[in-house]
Amino acid sequence: MRVVLVTYGSRGDVEPMMGLALRLQALGAEVRVCAPPDFAELLNGVDVPLSPVGWPIRALATGAVPGKAKAGLSDIAAELTATAYEAVVAVSEGCAAVVATGSFPAAAGARTAAEKLGVPYAFTSLSPSYLPSPHHPPPPWPGQVIPARVTDNRGLWDLNAEHKNALFGETINNHRASVGLPPVDGIRDHVFTDHPFLATDPVLGPWQETPELAVAQTGAWIRPDERPLPADLEAFLAAGAEPVYVGFGSMPMRGANAQDLSRAVIEAVRTQGRRVLLGSGWADLVLIDDRDDCFVVGEVNQQALFRRVAAVVHHGGAGTTTTAARAGTPQVLVPQVADQPYWAGRVTELGIGTGHDGPTPTAESLAAALEIALAPATGARAAVVAETVRTDGAELAAKLLLDKIGRSASAVSAD
CATH class of the missing domain: 3.40.50.2000 (Glycogen Phosphorylase B;)
Structure with missing residues (x-):
């Protein structure tokens, strides 16, 4: 059959x-x-x-x-x-x-x-x-x-x-x-x-x-993903406190070129005193300097990775939203099209993160959203909701x- x-x-x-x-x-x-x-x-x-x-x-x-x-x-x-x-x-x-x-x-x-x-x-x-x-x-x-x-x-x-x-x-x-x-x-x-x-x-x-x-x-x-994380990524994760992951998956981001967008998201995370983990994706996120608080990855096992980061900033796809929620990790969604505003609304309503205001983040706007996501109450709520995800x-x-x-x-x- x-x-x-x-x-x-x-x-x-x-x-x-x-x-x-x-x-x-x-x-x-x-x-x-x-x-x-x-x-x-x-x-x-x-x-x-x-x-x-x-x-x-x-x-x-x-x-x-x-x-x-x-x-x-x-x-x-x-x-x-x-x-x-x-x-x-x-x-x-x-x-x-x-x-x-x-x-x-x-x-x-x-x-x-x-x-x-x-x-x-x-x-x-x-x-x-x-x-x-x-x-x-x-x-x-x-x-x-x-x-x-x-x-x-x-x-x-x-x-x-x-x-x-x-x-x-x-x-x-x-x-x-x-x-x-x-x-x-x-x-x-x-x-x-x-x-x-x-x-x-x-x-x-x-x-x-x-x-x-x-x-x-x-x-x-959900497809169970048992792949190990790459050795260089493991080394970065082990070298300091939990980073903030920023990646927009299969989504070319509107209104920003790769360099400007990369600079905005890296500066936003750094204002929160956090290290930065960039998922290059279709937005082609890149390093902006040679500081050791930032690392770039391609396609990796997000089910394993998201459990080891402080927050996930993403485009608001259904799969990424579910993976982050299942990991119990707070989220910032930067919706672009289709159902992404819906998922941003749901994450906000559930108190497990927040939706970004508008499709093109600046260092200031993303930093404000991260303050919500990184608040202790958001992390506690994300942990509770994670236990309910089927x-x-x-x-x-x-x-x-x-x-x-x-x-x-x-x-x-x-x-």
């Missing part, structure tokens, strides 16, 4: 699928992951085969793909939909289910492939804020104009559905027609379905029940998915 997992996005979209893949494998399923080609080495490292989808995500995000430098999601939707569909069909032998997250057009292609193959499909949200609910508004969509008269959440979600139809409806239905499937109305709800998975921790990212959706909230899909989300999701497959097979047999 093969399960196909589909995502087109950054590391934060791929890691949860890796967590689910490993749990499915442990329960006896064969797994294929369809994701950007950037992640071949990462997936090979855990013996999960990759079927590449689309362009390398970092090259696309930074304008390095020829002809796509100024392309928005709607401009490349047709290609993403088709390539995701083709990736699933290419590994469809023995396919029993398709699970999708990440880019909306890619998830639409995955849904179409599942329908064409006649197998169950499950959409997964990595944030409650993406799922329609009367309890919260939708994340703002770049370029969308909201009429001043529309202020209630249901009305905003109706506009969100209309906007999705306008952006992607014709493209997705043209692709469906090309593979012999009828058109659908309500593209957003077709892709999301009325019974999605929600791969977030119930304390960090709770879901409020609503009659419109039967959401299965499982907890975050670690079995991927296992629960795998069991629910296998049960869904079993029920579907039984229904087919009965027919």
Whole structure:
């Protein structure tokens, strides 16, 4: 039995699928992951085969793909939909289910492939804020104009559905027609379905029940990381007091070049009397001088690292937020796009850190945020919340998915 997992996005979209893949494998399923080609080495490292989808995500995000430098999601939707569909069909032998997250057009292609193959499909949200609910508004969509008269959440979600139809409806239905499937109305709800998975921790990212959706909230899909930290990083950690980690992951930071941003964050941490540990990431953070209180790392085991730092400053991705919360380490979130403001709000509400005011930190603004994060009360609260974070989300999701497959097979047999 093969399960196909589909995502087109950054590391934060791929890691949860890796967590689910490993749990499915442990329960006896064969797994294929369809994701950007950037992640071949990462997936090979855990013996999960990759079927590449689309362009390398970092090259696309930074304008390095020829002809796509100024392309928005709607401009490349047709290609993403088709390539995701083709990736699933290419590994469809023995396919029993398709699970999708990440880019909306890619998830639409995955849904179409599942329908064409006649197998169950499950959409997964990595944030409650993406799922329609009367309890919260939708994340703002770049370029969308909201009429001043529309202020209630249901009305905003109706506009969100209309906007999705306008952006992607014709493209997705043209692709469906090309593979012999009828058109659908309500593209957003077709892709999301009325019974999605929600791969977030119930304390960090709770879901409020609503009659419109039967959401299965499982907890975050965490991939256990047993890698040791590099020897030079271990030496830096051992050489003094706990540093503050600053890294913005797969996020080019708006409004600042690498040198200016690096200087701002290093100076901010130094004002707090702390050493600095920079995660280079897509923001390309670098050293600004030769002082020995600062160190730069690339991709490392954050599950191990975050337990050994005084605070984590990051972009507000769901995975990084969960990892820091699980470590019991206070956080400062500098949200840029999408669901990142949501996570900044949750961290602030829970008292385990704070959201930075605005997407571009200065030495002064980040220092002010760090004063909150490094306060003893914040650390104590972070330690309490850490004890509540679920670690079995991927296992629960795998069991629910296998049960869904079993029920579907039984229904087919009965027919």
